[in-house]
Amino acid sequence: MDPTDRAELHDRLTLLSDWLSLGSRQERPEPVFEMPDPPREDGPRAGPEWLDAPFTPETLSKVETDVLRCAKCRLALNRKYAVFGEGVLNPPVLVVGEGPGEEEDKQGKPFVGPAGRLLDKMLAAVDLDRTRNCYIANIVKCRPPMNRDPAPDERETCMPYLERQIRFLRPKVILALGRTAAQTLLKTERGVAALRGSFHDRKGVPLLVTYHPSAILRDEALKRPAWEDLKKLRAFLDDGPAT
């Protein structure tokens, strides 16, 4: 019981006792009920500072805001729009390309030029679609000038954004399009031909490599192996990893 309540109860009981036994109130010393110490305002912390810091959960729109404001590398200088990515939350498939091209830079959306249209057709062939069951993003969020490959330092600077997207989206599988995406995600120097054909473990998420639609537009011979990769992806989604 709270000390204040105890004092009040004690007072009432003694008053009742006095009136019942003596008919009047008797003088008695005041009882002492100890109050607990008030909380210390400036005392030592019970733990490190982060224990008291309010927890702000990561959201995809927070990551997007950071990307749209980002000027951490030289690719910010010539971009029209940073291209964050688009698709559904908790997607079965996260598709990762290398970076925005001219059309993507103009619209601020990933894979909307000729390569994007081919990608949409490739995904549709295995019942995948950015509006239903995919999320599409890139290694770098700003267009490299003249559509050159993003430089290693640009990739390294931008990758934390994709890592944050992956942590938030929690895809079932990642489809890496082309050499730059595959090498950056898997931290390897091996080419697409050597990496495709089987699933890789990327920090606990299965990752499949296939050719970039831009490469397929330049070389039709890549269509067939890319189709084999997509069928493998579909089988994985339907049946789980091959045993």
Ligand code: SF4
């Ligand atoms: S490419 Fe990435 S790191 Fe570089 S400015 Fe754009 S968002 Fe920032």
